[in-house]
Amino acid sequence: MQAWQVHQNGEPGEVMRLDDLERPVPGEGQVLLRVRAANINFPDALMCRGLYQVKPPLPFTPGAEICGETQDGRRVLANPALPYGGFAEYAVADAGALLAAPDSLDDAEAAALHIGYQTGWFALHRRAGIEAGETLLVHAAAGGVGSAAVQLGKAAGATVIGVVGGADKAAVARELGCDVVVDRRTENVIGAVKEATGGRGADVIYDPVGGDAYTQSTKVVAFEGRIVVVGFASGTIPSAALNHALVKNYSILGLHWGLYNTKNPKLVQHCHEQLTDLAARGAIKPLVSERVPLEGAAAAVQRVADGVTTGRVVVVPTPGNGASA
Template identity: 40%
Template sequence: MRAVVGHTFGGIEALALETIDTPQLAVGNVRIAVRAAGVSFANLLVAQGKHQNRPLLPFTPGTEIAGEVAEIAPGTTTSLKVGDRVCAGLSSGGFAEEAVVDAQNVFRIPDGMPFEEATHFPTIYATTYAALTWRGMLARGETLLVHGAAGASGLAAVEIGAALGARVIATAGGPEKAAAAKARGAAHCIDYRSQDVREAVLEITGGRGTDVVFDPVGGDMFDVSLRCVAPLARLLIIGFASGRIPQIPANILLVKNLSAIGLYWGFYMAWGKSQADAPTRARVRTVFDDLFKLYEDGHLRPVVDAAMPISQFAEALRRVEDRKVIGKIVLRPGE
């Protein structure tokens, strides 16, 4: 089969499209014929050897796929059937024509959902929903500040936050990206290139600040968030797309009664060394039930910036690296 392979960690230039053996099945696994694979900032970190989930060499990037069940390992306990249309989350291996995945991390998708849109669900929408509900306890009527609001994670937070009844304030760089967030449910959009984010948030909230922050960016934007949150606010740490991991002054957490809360979805999917227990793994399935219901009710409209053949994986990754993407770029391994 064809797959993107890295024999060393060295970024995009160290990856190549190769023909390799199909992965072997073990008990508990499902083989998926991959029709679409999502491209993300995390893929760049993996290629550089900087991600917390560091694969063994050689490796194939890709953590979010959609396609059809091609084979189920004998002895696997699952309700899945060959031919089912599914999405799946995996620690690596998605940029390939076939992928072997833990059956517990494979989810049937609605009949009308395109494979390209389905790639948003295994990590992006799932991370966001769990962060806002499980960890952030976002309540109807609260104010949610979303950074990086034109990226896949940010747009997901805007949509889910609005669906949960929050007033969403989005930050993005440039009018086009701000408009994308507004179209997905943001009540207010702040262009951080031309506006002071802190002043804008405080003006919008009447000086009170925001109740919850969804932050996949880190760096300077996290520092700004600390200065425009309400007492008892929850800051959800999702990632560090800016490249800088912020340091949090504990005195600010103390005097404003703040909570800084991390969420790594790989824990819930039992990737790498994660050891999520059976009740936690079962809880994950409820997330997808809720998300697919929101999709079918029209609350979630995944934005596919472009769908590209797998041979153009390097261009897709560079567009993500250069922050030229609104929503998500998707690779089609069959092309």
């Protein structure tokens, strides 16, 4: 089979190499899956760079999220078990963690439903306890993780403010349903958010960026607001000023979605049922901006790493797999 492998750490476009390999052999409790579509996540780039909290031994195949097919023909969502990741024709995954792919989504859309939407659901509902009528601020609203949070916020009945970088991404954020879009390249984020909320600020802030975005969040969070930290795409991990959280009466919440797979897997299944229902009703639909063939995976991961993509970029190993359920 063909599979991308990382033999040394570095930039994805430089260190990912397409190799011919034997199909992986499942271990105890694992299953072999034919990859129908593999979604690209920012952590895939971090893993290539050796900067992610999970550091598989070299060489490894990246690709943390797939829509795959079991040997008995079932379409499933899975997080492949490293080092046999999803940017390949076949991957292995834990049998007990497989989730049924929603019938309402095609393979590429289904592949993009798992990590980003689970992260958004846990952040908004489990951690922040968002309520209808509240205001949600989403940083990087046109990106893969941000676009999921925008849709989930709208589905929860929130007013959604999306912060983006550039006119093209602003247009995408509007199409996603953002009630207010702020282009950080041409507007003052703090001033624009305060104006949009009548000076009150946002009740829930979803931050996958860190750095300056986090600093802005602390200046526009409402009384009893909640800032949910889900990642640091900017590359800068901020230090929280706890005295500021005290005097402004807001909460700083961390979310590491992967922990739920070991700490409370039943909640992951419950979340998937909620997402499947929302997808069936058309309330959410992953924004797949690109469907690339397997040979284009390295360049696509690099584009995601560089922050120039919108929505989700999905690798489709076999022509036709990404287009229909």
